[in-house]
Amino acid sequence: MAFSNGSSFVPQTGRGSxxxxxxxxxxxxxxxPFIGDFTGERRSDVLVWSPSAGDWQVAGSDGVEFVPQxxxxxxxxxxPWAQGNSWAAGVGDFNGDGKMDVVVWYQPNGNxxxxxxxxxxxxxxxxxxxxxxxxxxxxxxxx
Numbered sequence: 001m002a003f004s005n006g007s008s009f010v011p012q013t014g015r016g017s018x019x020x021x022x023x024x025x026x027x028x029x030x031x032x033p034f035i036g037d038f039t040g041e042r043r044s045d046v047l048v049w050s051p052s053a054g055d056w057q058v059a060g061s062d063g064v065e066f067v068p069q070x071x072x073x074x075x076x077x078x079x080p081w082a083q084g085n086s087w088a089a090g091v092g093d094f095n096g097d098g099k100m101d102v103v104v105w106y107q108p109n110g111n112x113x114x115x116x117x118x119x120x121x122x123x124x125x126x127x128x129x130x131x132x133x134x135x136x137x138x139x140x141x142x143x
Contacts, residue, residue, distance in 0.1 A: 012064070021046070021059055021066040029053055034091045036100030039069060040119040047077075047091065047102070054083025056102065056115075056122055071120045078115055078122035103133075110139030
């Protein structure tokens with residue numbers, strides 16, 4: 001981790017000899033990281049997603065290190081959801097509660113779904129009643 005002092009970035013040692021987090025989100029699966037306040041404590045956390053497993057996990061910031069958050073699912077904030085390589089994901093506060101949520105786009109049919117954070121887990125929302133918040137928008141033909 002490095003903090004900005006307004007004109008440069010300064011490395012922070014945290015509690016782990018320069019490492020804010022070790023041995024998390026590793027293994028045979030690949031993980032995609034996202035940054036945002038998923039716990040609602042006004043600090044940026046790290047969310048990781050394994051597309052192959054559809055596994056979503058959060059490590060919360062306490063200001064000097066990242067701590068994996070067990071949440072409501074024994075480390076898994078949501079599983080399985082948006083599983084496979086045809087999904088793309090992003091984050092934003094889609095329900096206006098101050099916590100970052102997740103949006104996923106299923107590229108073959110252009111359907112979009114949202115899972116909102118309650119600070120302990122990600123909860124897929126029904127959207128139009130079928131799980132989709134947007135249907136058939138920007139489909140991509142995958143090869």
